[in-house]
Amino acid sequence: MKTHKTIRYRLHPQTKTKANKLFALAGARRFIWNHFVEKLQEDYKSYSKCNPSYYTLGLQFTRLRDQLPWLQTYSANIVKYSLKPLETCYKKYWKNQGGLPRFHGKYTHPPSISLPQGTFKLNRKSLYIQKISQIKLSGNNPYPDSKCKTITIKHEAGKWYAYVVYEVETSKLPESINPVGIDRNVGQITLSDGTRYNLPDTTKLNARKRRYQKMMARRQRLNRKQGIAPSKRYLKAKLLHAKTQQRIVQARTNWCHQTSREIANKYNLTYMENLNTKGMTASAKGTIDKPGKNVKQKAGLNKAILQSGWSKLEQYLDYKTTIIKVPSAYTSQTCNKCGHTDKTNRKTQTKFHCVKCDHRANADLNAALNILASGIGATARGDSAVRRS
Numbered sequence: 333m334k335t336h337k338t339i340r341y342r343l344h345p346q347t348k349t350k351a352n353k354l355f356a357l358a359g360a361r362r363f364i365w366n367h368f369v370e371k372l373q374e375d376y377k378s379y380s381k382c383n384p385s386y387y388t389l390g391l392q393f394t395r396l397r398d399q400l401p402w403l404q405t406y407s408a409n410i411v412k413y414s415l416k417p418l419e420t421c422y423k424k425y426w427k428n429q430g431g432l433p434r435f436h437g438k439y440t441h442p443p444s445i446s447l448p449q450g451t452f453k454l455n456r457k458s459l460y461i462q463k464i465s466q467i468k469l470s471g472n473n474p475y476p477d478s479k480c481k482t483i484t485i486k487h488e489a490g491k492w493y494a495y496v497v498y499e500v501e502t503s504k505l506p507e508s509i510n511p512v513g514i515d516r517n518v519g520q521i522t523l524s525d526g527t528r529y530n531l532p533d534t535t536k537l538n539a540r541k542r543r544y545q546k547m548m549a550r551r552q553r554l555n556r557k558q559g560i561a562p563s564k565r566y567l568k569a570k571l572l573h574a575k576t577q578q579r580i581v582q583a584r585t586n587w588c589h590q591t592s593r594e595i596a597n598k599y600n601l602t603y604m605e606n607l608n609t610k611g612m613t614a615s616a617k618g619t620i621d622k623p624g625k626n627v628k629q630k631a632g633l634n635k636a637i638l639q640s641g642w643s644k645l646e647q648y649l650d651y652k653t654t655i656i657k658v659p660s661a662y663t664s665q666t667c668n669k670c671g672h673t674d675k676t677n678r679k680t681q682t683k684f685h686c687v688k689c690d691h692r693a694n695a696d697l698n699a700a701l702n703i704l705a706s707g708i709g710a711t712a713r714g715d716s717a718v719r720r721s
């Protein structure tokens with residue numbers, strides 16, 4: 333089986349000319365997107381069914397390109413490829429799976445360029461983009477033998493990045509397994525051997541982020557209705573805010589790399605809860621039961637935070653070990669000693685006390701042991717409920 337994995341590289345345009353070329357290409361891409369979004373909006377008003385295909389959009393694009401000489405300095409394939417998501421967007425819209433496409437604003441939408449096959453050449457040190465030039469690249473590729481499918485270039489917090497999608501063979505089960513269960517929680521993970529890892533403390537960075545947020549609130553922001561562009565002071569605060577956010581992400585990324593390495597040095601198979609299921613809300617319980625708040629909504633929010641925080645660790649563990657997902661239902665309520673499941677077993681966020689056999693333990697460790705046990709059982713049975721990531 334094959335899956336897709338995305339790896340982020342840092343791009344170093346090195347000269348101002350190269351960087352400006354990237355900005356210009358992203359601008360052309362945005363122009364074409366907005367042009368066709370507007371055109372399709374008019375079509376949508378006059379016909380009831382507006383369902384453009386990439387092919388017809390491409391024909392219209394070629395006609396437009398002949399009329400606009402400035403557009404001819406850019407690679408036609410790259411600029412045209414920006415219309416691919418437009419087709420997908422309308423297809424989804426008619427299936428009731430999403431809204432109509434929106435305009436990409438200069439200030440609201442960070443510059444980004446998707447590169448179709450044949451318009452780029454990627455090697456370990458550099459990325460060649462059609463009609464731009466060779467651009468220096470840094471970052472590690474954990475999948476050196478895999479085929480590169482697509483590349484998206486983005487400008488985030490003052491830096492250029494390339495998101496490369498690889499087609500990767502799913503890893504096979506190792507012959508001699510040395511498994512571990514991992515319980516993920518808010519801000520920390522617990523292994524089934526009792527080791528606990530806490531996420532890095534970002535309180536100071538969070539406070540700084542809030543300060544920049546307040547700064548932004550005091551300054552002239554983008555006002556579409558009155559046609560006011562954001563002030564330079566506002567954009568400066570916005571950049572500082574984005575850079576702080578990036579430092580928080582970097583602290584987490586670094587932690588994920590180190591933690592996954594430590595785990596992979598000891599174990600070659602990891603079992604994790606499947607966070608997509610409803611069971612997750614139970615372990616986030618300590619934070620959701622606030623009176624006056626919509627508990628369901630809050631639980632969904634917590635789940636989203638948890639997922640976003642742990643997906644990176646999962647990604648890194650995936651190429652250092654083999655990951656197997658187990659169903660997450662009742663892992664925090666079941667006693668690891670006698671198997672009795674009861675809502676009242678979990679006394680507090682940290683304490684676990686079985687009502688049947690009087691087994692006392694740390695709640696997270698108990699959950700991690702349950703995950704390990706359920707994983708081992710499922711692997712032995714070759715269970716279809718177990719999902720390989």
Ligand SMILES: [Zn+2]
Pocket residue numbers: 667668669670671672686687688689690691
């Ligand atoms: Zn028990």
